[in-house]
Each structure stands twice: as structure tokens, then as C-alpha cells.
Amino acid sequence: MTVSKLVFTPLSYTGWGSLEYLTPEIEKHEAKRLLIVTDPLLQQIGLLDQVTSLLDSQQLPYTLYTDIVPEPPLETAEKLVHYTREGQFDLIIGVGGGSSLDLAKLAAVLAVHEGPVEEYLNLTGIRPITKKGLPKVLIPTTSGTGSEVTNIAVLSLDSSKDVVTHDYLLADAAIVDPALTVSLPPRVTAATGIDALTHAIEAYVSVNAGPTTDGLALQAIRLISRSLQKAATNGDDQAARTDMSHGSYIAGLAFFNAGVAGVHALAYPLGGQFHLPHGEANAVLLPYVMGYIRKSCTKRMADILNALGGNSSFLSEKEASYECVRRLELLVKDVGLPAVLGEYNIPVTALDQLTEDAHEQKRLLARSPLPLGEDEIRAIYQAAFDGVIAEPE
Incomplete structure (x- = not known):
């Protein structure tokens, strides 16, 4: 008989208006230094306001990191991980499509590790992931990647792609609110x-x-x-x-x-x-x-x-x-x-x-x-x- 191993994100909120559960999740972790990792386009079109206004209303301070590009290359990941290590954040919030979410969970985990991201890649890496890292909440604004419930971060290399993968990359909470996808072209x-x-x-x-x-x-x-x-x-x-x-x-x-x-x-x-x-x-x-x-x-x-x-x-x-x-x-x-x-x-x-x-x-x-x-x-x-x-x- 075949045995299946099943792994799921510890906690998910799904449904219209589920974004309201973000602040209780932050309070649960007693987080004081929040880092929001997001696509700059979301800030430009005002979609990010739905997240930041919620935090502002609760007087929760946060830092925005928007140096994100689609299909992110290794260099983009390296810069974010360095920024996260230097910033001494205590909770990461990923908002956006798969690229933003992948980078957010990668930064959360590698913030407490040493060495470049390249050394953790699946095909060529030499370092193991040994620590859970910072807590992370992932909020998709597209209906596609499923990144909010996976343990994988995908990065573009010169001619193909590779991944960093470990169960520590799983979100502490995923918030899947369809209202955030309405403005998607x-x-x-x-x-x-x-x-x-x-x-x-x-x-x-x-x-x-x-x-x-x-x-x-x-x-x-x-x-x-x-x-x-x-x-x-x-x-x-x-x-x-x-x-x-x-x-x-x-x-x-x-x-x-x-x-x-x-x-x-x-x-x-x-x-x-x-x-x-x-x-x-x-x-x-x-x-x-x-x-x-x-x-x-x-x-x-x-x-x-x-x-x-x-x-x-x-x-x-x-x-x-x-x-x-x-x-x-x-x-x-x-x-x-x-x-x-x-x-x-x-x-x-x-x-x-x-x-x-x-x-x-x-x-x-x-x-x-x-x-x-x-x-x-x-x-x-x-x-x-x-x-x-x-x-x-």
C-alpha cells in the first residue's frame, strides 16, 4: 500500500474580507519591526493601501521593501536577504504575486542563516537550512502561484531557474482574500x-x-x-x-x-x-x-x-x-x-x-x-x- 506524506501551511484564512485577520496574526507574534515585501506596482496602483491602512489604523509600524521584479534573478534575492539581515526585523509580510511571496519567505528564513542565497539552491547549493527563521504572513494578490502554501522559492538564473526549498519556508499564516485580486489586469x-x-x-x-x-x-x-x-x-x-x-x-x-x-x-x-x-x-x-x-x-x-x-x-x-x-x-x-x-x-x-x-x-x-x-x-x-x-x- 502506498503511503502519502501530506504537509500544509499551519494556518490559512480564505474568503472575501479575510485580510482583517492580518493584525491579529501580527499581535500573536508580538512583532514590533515589520517588513513588507511587495511589488512596486502594487504601491503605484494603490492596492497596497488596503494592507498598509489596516496597519496604520492599529498604529503598527512597518518598513516597505519594493525592490522586486517579476521572475526574480538571484541578485534580487541576495539584496533582499542582506537588507533583512541588516534590518533586524521580527516579522515578514509578503504581499503580491509569486515573486513577492517567494522572496518574502526566502528572506524570512535566510535572515537567520549565513552565506549567499546561491549556496542554498536546490541544484547547486552546498549549505543546508537549519533554522526556521522569522515568522511570515503571506498575502497573495493574484490567483495563480499558490506560493502562499508552498515551501519553495523560485529564482531565475542565466538560462533557467532553480529553487530554494525547505519546510521552514512555509508561511506561519496565509491570507487569501479575493478582494485583493479585483484590480488584476x-x-x-x-x-x-x-x-x-x-x-x-x-x-x-x-x-x-x-x-x-x-x-x-x-x-x-x-x-x-x-x-x-x-x-x-x-x-x-x-x-x-x-x-x-x-x-x-x-x-x-x-x-x-x-x-x-x-x-x-x-x-x-x-x-x-x-x-x-x-x-x-x-x-x-x-x-x-x-x-x-x-x-x-x-x-x-x-x-x-x-x-x-x-x-x-x-x-x-x-x-x-x-x-x-x-x-x-x-x-x-x-x-x-x-x-x-x-x-x-x-x-x-x-x-x-x-x-x-x-x-x-x-x-x-x-x-x-x-x-x-x-x-x-x-x-x-x-x-x-x-x-x-x-x-x-
């Missing part, structure tokens, strides 16, 4: 939503999937698939925004425990080499990866089809798996995201290096239900370049 809503959908789908077909993650993944697929277009079209749709926030959160719980695989492994080099936003990199690859591995998980693909709103009752598993891939293709197009690599001006000459870098993502590829070596990875990239779903011989 349509394209960002679409990309982060497909990112969350990818988390759920890859968790469901992962070799590490189990009954608990299966339930989480399928519910996330249901919530996201029924609401993504609505949220992208009308950002003020409260029901759609709520579905997306809950779907992203639940997908995060699923993939944190079951893992993601081929889509993410191939997406990382697209972000590293061509600076594609992570959600868009996942979106442009999702139908092609799932089309390629389809034969290895037809029953689960049929289940995904049903969760997407389809009906496999009168289809064979093989037919249902094809229909599942077709629906994923349509969904990516319907929310206005590019469907082929050429739309990002990625040349065919880049596919060999992309393949080489993706093949190094052993941690992710190990979870694929179909083994993906260099030949298979190259075929998927070629399919995404040509716009034709490929399958293994």
Missing part, C-alpha cells in the same frame, strides 16, 4: 489562472498523487475552469474572483504535496532564457505536454475532462483524453494567451538549448507519468513551436 488574470490550473492538472497526473491531493486537484480544476474566463473578462465579478482565489489556493495545496512535472520543467527555461512570465510559459506548453503524455494517463485525463465541464460518459478513455487536450487548447486561446512559441518570437534555433536546460529539471521530471528524456522534451518544444499536438511513437 485581464492578461495577468488569464496567465496566473492557467498557472493555477496547471498546478492542479499536473498534481492530478503526478506519480506522487494520492486520494487527498486528487480531491484537492479536481476541485481546483472545477473552480478555475468555470470562472477563469469570467474573471478575465470582468474583473469585478465577485463570484468569479472568489472561485479563482479558492481554486488557486486549493491547487497550491495539491501540487505542494503531489508535485508538478513536465509543464513546469519545460516552462522554467522559457522564463530563464526569454523572460516569459511563468503563467504564460505554462499556458503555451500545457496542451502540448498533456497531449504528449496522454497515453500514460488516459483514465486521469478523462477525470480532468469531467472536472473541466466536459462529459466522458459516452467516450472511451482514449477519446476522453483527446477531448481533454482539445479543451485545454481552447481554454488557453479563449482567455487570449499565445498558443505557440512563435508568438513570443522564440526561434526554432533555441529549441536545443531549451531542451538541454529543461532536461536538468530532474526534481520536476521525476513526477511525470511518462518518462521525459531529451528526445521527448525536444519533441514537445517542437510541437509547441509548430502548433501541433505531438505524441510519442
Whole structure:
């Protein structure tokens, strides 16, 4: 019998208006020196005011750190960790998308460690994480990354990505308030939503999937698939925004425990080499990866089809798996995201290096239900370049 190990963030608040629980969490830790790690855009558009006004009303002093960029490079992380070590803060609040949240939890943990961030990387690091670090509260403003409930911080390197990962990176509390996502632009809503959908789908077909993650993944697929277009079209749709926030959160719980695989492994080099936003990199690859591995998980693909709103009752598993891939293709197009690599001006000459870098993502590829070596990875990239779903011989 297979044994599943399940790990979850100690405490979460979810639902419209849940931001109000931030001040009790700060008081619980008796924190006096707060550091808010956030994207500068959130400050510019006034979204951060919802957080800072709450702190101001309780006369809680804080410092803002906004030297954050999307798909953060190692240098950005190094600067933040140095700043946190020097500042002697006693609680970190991460506000924003995946980049801000990843950097916030990384800073909270490495603030009490020595040495550069580079030495803690998964693929090349030489130092272990040994201390829990500062308490941290994570508040997502997108519905996509699930970073608020994972133990991973993703960083961009020269041509790909690597992670720092340890259970000490888990938030002490996650606050998932859909009201904070209302001002998200349509394209960002679409990309982060497909990112969350990818988390759920890859968790469901992962070799590490189990009954608990299966339930989480399928519910996330249901919530996201029924609401993504609505949220992208009308950002003020409260029901759609709520579905997306809950779907992203639940997908995060699923993939944190079951893992993601081929889509993410191939997406990382697209972000590293061509600076594609992570959600868009996942979106442009999702139908092609799932089309390629389809034969290895037809029953689960049929289940995904049903969760997407389809009906496999009168289809064979093989037919249902094809229909599942077709629906994923349509969904990516319907929310206005590019469907082929050429739309990002990625040349065919880049596919060999992309393949080489993706093949190094052993941690992710190990979870694929179909083994993906260099030949298979190259075929998927070629399919995404040509716009034709490929399958293994």
C-alpha cells in the first residue's frame, strides 16, 4: 500500500474580507519591526493601501521593501536577504504575486542563516537550512502561484531557474482574500489562472498523487475552469474572483504535496532564457505536454475532462483524453494567451538549448507519468513551436 506524506501551511484564512485577520496574526507574534515585501506596482496602483491602512489604523509600524521584479534573478534575492539581515526585523509580510511571496519567505528564513542565497539552491547549493527563521504572513494578490502554501522559492538564473526549498519556508499564516485580486489586469488574470490550473492538472497526473491531493486537484480544476474566463473578462465579478482565489489556493495545496512535472520543467527555461512570465510559459506548453503524455494517463485525463465541464460518459478513455487536450487548447486561446512559441518570437534555433536546460529539471521530471528524456522534451518544444499536438511513437 502506498503511503502519502501530506504537509500544509499551519494556518490559512480564505474568503472575501479575510485580510482583517492580518493584525491579529501580527499581535500573536508580538512583532514590533515589520517588513513588507511587495511589488512596486502594487504601491503605484494603490492596492497596497488596503494592507498598509489596516496597519496604520492599529498604529503598527512597518518598513516597505519594493525592490522586486517579476521572475526574480538571484541578485534580487541576495539584496533582499542582506537588507533583512541588516534590518533586524521580527516579522515578514509578503504581499503580491509569486515573486513577492517567494522572496518574502526566502528572506524570512535566510535572515537567520549565513552565506549567499546561491549556496542554498536546490541544484547547486552546498549549505543546508537549519533554522526556521522569522515568522511570515503571506498575502497573495493574484490567483495563480499558490506560493502562499508552498515551501519553495523560485529564482531565475542565466538560462533557467532553480529553487530554494525547505519546510521552514512555509508561511506561519496565509491570507487569501479575493478582494485583493479585483484590480488584476485581464492578461495577468488569464496567465496566473492557467498557472493555477496547471498546478492542479499536473498534481492530478503526478506519480506522487494520492486520494487527498486528487480531491484537492479536481476541485481546483472545477473552480478555475468555470470562472477563469469570467474573471478575465470582468474583473469585478465577485463570484468569479472568489472561485479563482479558492481554486488557486486549493491547487497550491495539491501540487505542494503531489508535485508538478513536465509543464513546469519545460516552462522554467522559457522564463530563464526569454523572460516569459511563468503563467504564460505554462499556458503555451500545457496542451502540448498533456497531449504528449496522454497515453500514460488516459483514465486521469478523462477525470480532468469531467472536472473541466466536459462529459466522458459516452467516450472511451482514449477519446476522453483527446477531448481533454482539445479543451485545454481552447481554454488557453479563449482567455487570449499565445498558443505557440512563435508568438513570443522564440526561434526554432533555441529549441536545443531549451531542451538541454529543461532536461536538468530532474526534481520536476521525476513526477511525470511518462518518462521525459531529451528526445521527448525536444519533441514537445517542437510541437509547441509548430502548433501541433505531438505524441510519442
